[in-house]
Amino acid sequence: MEIAPVTLTGSVVRLEPLSEQHVSDLTVAAHDERIWRYMLYVYPDNEEKMLAWVRDILARQAVGTDLAFAVIHLASGRAIGATRYLEIRPPHRSLEIGGTWYATTVQRTAVNTECKYLLLKHAFEVLGCIRVQFKADECNLRSLRAIERLGAVREGVLRNHYIQPDGGYRDSVYFSILDREWPRVKERLEEMLK
Numbered sequence: 001m002e003i004a005p006v007t008l009t010g011s012v013v014r015l016e017p018l019s020e021q022h023v024s025d026l027t028v029a030a031h032d033e034r035i036w037r038y039m040l041y042v043y044p045d046n047e048e049k050m051l052a053w054v055r056d057i058l059a060r061q062a063v064g065t066d067l068a069f070a071v072i073h074l075a076s077g078r079a080i081g082a083t084r085y086l087e088i089r090p091p092h093r094s095l096e097i098g099g100t101w102y103a104t105t106v107q108r109t110a111v112n113t114e115c116k117y118l119l120l121k122h123a124f125e126v127l128g129c130i131r132v133q134f135k136a137d138e139c140n141l142r143s144l145r146a147i148e149r150l151g152a153v154r155e156g157v158l159r160n161h162y163i164q165p166d167g168g169y170r171d172s173v174y175f176s177i178l179d180r181e182w183p184r185v186k187e188r189l190e191e192m193l194k
Contacts, residue, residue, distance in 0.1 A: 001090040001127050003067055008118040011074070011193075012110045015118055018058065018068035018082060023051050025079035026070070029103035038140040039101065042165050057084065057099070064088065068099075071115055073106065080106050083115055085123070087133070094131035095123060110193060116150055117189040124182045131178055138171040147175050151185040 005017035027050040030036070036043040044050040060066040061084075068084040081102035088095045097119050102111055123129040134152055136143035148154070152175035161172040177185050 001088075001093055001095075001129070003064070003085070003088055003090070003095075003127065005067065006122065008069075008122055009074075010114040010118050012114045013080075013118075014072040014074060015069040015083065015115060016072055018054060018061075018070045018084070020051065020054055022070040022079040022082075023047055023054055026050050026054070026082065029078075029080045030101070032104045035101050035104065038137040038143065038170075040162055040164065040170075057082070060086070066099075069119075071102065071111065073111070080111070083119065085119070092131070093127075093129050094133065095127075095129060096133045096135065097123070098134060112146060113150075113189060113192050117186075117193060120150075120177065120182065120189070121186065124179055124186075129179065131176055133174060133176045135172045135174050138173050144173060150177070151181070151188050152177050153181070 008015040024047065027047045030044055030050060033043055041053060042049070044053045057066065057068045061068050065088055066084050066086045067088065069082065070079045071081040071083060072078065073080045083097065083100040085095045086098055097116065120132060123132050134147045136147060138157060155174045155176055158172045158174065160169045162170040164170050
């Protein structure tokens with residue numbers, strides 16, 4: 001598994017390597033506290049905090065655990081969110097897709113479906129993954145439904161998995177898609193994107 005920055009383009013979005021040049025757009029896109037309710041980050045409600053968030057994610061990328069993308073809305077040309085590969089495990093040919101967030105104006109549109117399609121296709125067909133996992137806060141029903149809608153298989157719950165920024169405990173629900181399941185999932189996602 002050769003993990004390197006890459007640009008993935010669909011008909012609605014382009015996923016391009018995250019950089020500090022995206023900070024202004026991302027600050028605007030992130031300006032709704034509801035986006036951050038279940039995230040493991042402090043709400044980046046100004047450019048300084050967003051710059052710190054981007055630098056944190058890029059530091060993770062520098063050590064090889066993550067590969068981050070800015071989500072560019074093709075119609076506007078602006079960054080409307082971010083997503084990434086994380087928990088990259090080359091010896092096991094597996095990774096996680098997560099850390100995903102979008103501006104509220106594009107939620108419940110084709111944006112998430114196409115982002116996940118592009119990331120999954122690259123993971124299975126280019127990187128040669130045998131497993132791609134997802135996780136979400138057990139209380140984040142919207143994210144749980146979105147992951148299930150992709151066709152991922154629910155595996156279980158890790159209790160008290162994280163301590164959140166407010167000090168509360170988070171239980172994480174894990175899902176996965178295996179390489180042998182990818183053809184069926186791919187067909188389903190392509191139908192959804194028509």
